[in-house]
Amino acid sequence: MNSRDRFLAALRRQPHGRAPVWIMRQAGRYLPEYRALKAKSDFVTMVRTPDLAVEVTLQPLRRFPQLDAAILFSDILVIPEALGVGYRFRDEGGIAMERALRSAADVDGLAVAGAADRLRYVYAALAQLRRELGHDKALLGFAGSPWTLACYLVEGGGSEDFPKTKALVKSDPKMMHRILGILAEAVAEYLTRQFAAGADAIQIFDSWAGALQGPDYEEFSLRYIRAVLERLPAGAPVILYAKGKSPQAAALAATGVPCLGVDWTMPLSHVRRLAGRPICLQGNLDPEFMVGDPGAAHAAAMEVLADNADDPGHIFNLGHGITPQARIESFQAVLDAVVASGV
Ligand code: CP3
Numbered sequence: 148m149n150s151r152d153r154f155l156a157a158l159r160r161q162p163h164g165r166a167p168v169w170i171m172r173q174a175g176r177y178l179p180e181y182r183a184l185k186a187k188s189d190f191v192t193m194v195r196t197p198d199l200a201v202e203v204t205l206q207p208l209r210r211f212p213q214l215d216a217a218i219l220f221s222d223i224l225v226i227p228e229a230l231g232v233g234y235r236f237r238d239e240g241g242i243a244m245e246r247a248l249r250s251a252a253d254v255d256g257l258a259v260a261g262a263a264d265r266l267r268y269v270y271a272a273l274a275q276l277r278r279e280l281g282h283d284k285a286l287l288g289f290a291g292s293p294w295t296l297a298c299y300l301v302e303g304g305g306s307e308d309f310p311k312t313k314a315l316v317k318s319d320p321k322m323m324h325r326i327l328g329i330l331a332e333a334v335a336e337y338l339t340r341q342f343a344a345g346a347d348a349i350q351i352f353d354s355w356a357g358a359l360q361g362p363d364y365e366e367f368s369l370r371y372i373r374a375v376l377e378r379l380p381a382g383a384p385v386i387l388y389a390k391g392k393s394p395q396a397a398a399l400a401a402t403g404v405p406c407l408g409v410d411w412t413m414p415l416s417h418v419r420r421l422a423g424r425p426i427c428l429q430g431n432l433d434p435e436f437m438v439g440d441p442g443a444a445h446a447a448a449m450e451v452l453a454d455n456a457d458d459p460g461h462i463f464n465l466g467h468g469i470t471p472q473a474r475i476e477s478f479q480a481v482l483d484a485v486v487a488s489g490v
Contacts, residue, residue: 150215151347154285158348158384158405158427160460166452167215168485169287170478172468173207177437177475179482180206190236194221197272201438208284210475213482215275216285218348221269223291223352226333227300229265231258234299243423247303259329263336270344277345285348286296292353292389293330293375294368300326303473309358315357315366323367331371335378348384350408353376357391373402386429390467396421411466414454427460432481434465437473441480445467448484 148156148164156163174181181203184193193199203220224242225232233245248254269288271433276286291299299305301323315323338349353373359368368389376385382405388408389399399407400422407428409418418428422428432451436444448463455461463485469478 149283149472151282153216153463155347157460157462160425160427162459165236165488166461166463167464167484168482169214169216169218171218172470173218174203175469176471177469178210179204179475194225195268197268197275201271201279205279211336211478211482213486216287217280218287218289219273219276223296224299225266225269226245226296226330227335227370229262230333231256232300242299242305244299244303251322253326254322257329262333263340265357265440266337270340273341273344273346286346287348287350288338288346289350289352290334291306293327293334293350293371294359294370295353295355296330297323297326298355298358299453309355316363327367327371331374338375338379348386350386350388353389353413356389364392367437369398369402373472376402376404393418398421400426402425406462409466415451416454417457419458425460427462429464431466434467434469437465437469437477441474441476443483444477445480448481452488
């Protein structure tokens with residue numbers, strides 16, 4: 148069975164040889180070939196130039212031929228940019244947006260019409276990748292959830308805990324709903340076009356899900372994730388990653404997505420019980436293991452595989468993105484563990 152078939156079988160919980168594997172931010176700073184390209188062009192240029200985005204996407208697959216899927220090199224912040232709010236990386240680390248959304252006038256100023264059209268460079272990169280990968284490897288697209296994108300837009304950049312965004316939820320929920328509605332439309336159109344360009348599956352990153360508690364998570368995030376999903380074909384191959392929300396796996400599974408991306412804070416077996424219906428799970432090795440000793444990384448990957456207990460609905464991944472400090476030997480040790488396993 149080739150990688151792409153294995154990936155799609157796992158997503159549908161159909162039997163296949165072993166868990167497919169890919170690693171988020173696989174094109175990240177831990178690879179010397181990525182750092183070499185990055186020395187010549189800045190990040191945003193690389194994202195906006197299909198030839199460069201394709202090259203960076205393929206780098207990890209060349210080095211690690213056992214990877215089953217390629218994830219497009221891009222960023223979730225291309226949606227805010229297409230709406231007229233650009234982004235850049237601060238020299239001291241972290242993300243700065245060109246401006247923050249604070250008033251109704253700021254929201255009125257968003258360039259809503261044609262936003263998904265301005266992301267043609269993404270569809271061009273996906274189409275080129277589909278041609279280069281053929282039908283052997285799975286190709287993944289992605290987008291931020293409306294809530295996670297709103298966090299960057301309202302805060303005006305990255306943050307530990309998004310205090311201004313949380314304050315707006317309380318002080319002006321109507322304005323927050325307006326922003327989220329605009330983002331849900333843009334994300335739905337964007338994902339539809341990623342599928343049309345050749346993506347086999349897409350992941351929705353609700354990376355800042357943990358900033359919302361209790362009923363607020365339903366009202367300001369899940370509701371808009373559902374709005375996005377309703378605009379996609381029923382049963383579309385979507386992986387929903389809501390960091391910090393494994394205890395709410397039942398609510399996440401109730402969105403109808405075929406797969407949940409799981410962070411490393413709860414064993415897969417526990418998340419599976421909480422989900423309340425048969426579902427594919429993606430995850431969930433602690434990214435810290437990629438920084439340490441390869442033997443420990445191998446053992447930890449074996450534990451994740453054992454905890455999955457041979458359920459065919461498992462895509463092996465880290466519980467979050469790989470860090471710049473990751474060791475190539477540890478990455479390889481994890482791949483070796485997965486490839487040697489059988490489901
Ligand atoms: O594997 C891949 O390369 C896939 C492409 C990908 C990137 N970002 C490339 C990237 C994906 C899927 C993302 C998603 C993304 N971007 C998310 C959601 C996933 C998550 O991490 O929770 C978020 C929140 C972002 C926003 C973002 N972009 C952050 C927080 C950072 C780190 C900024 C910093 O100062 O460390 C980025 C940068 C980024 N995105 C890099 C890559 C390869 C590193 C850029 C570099 O410094 O070379």
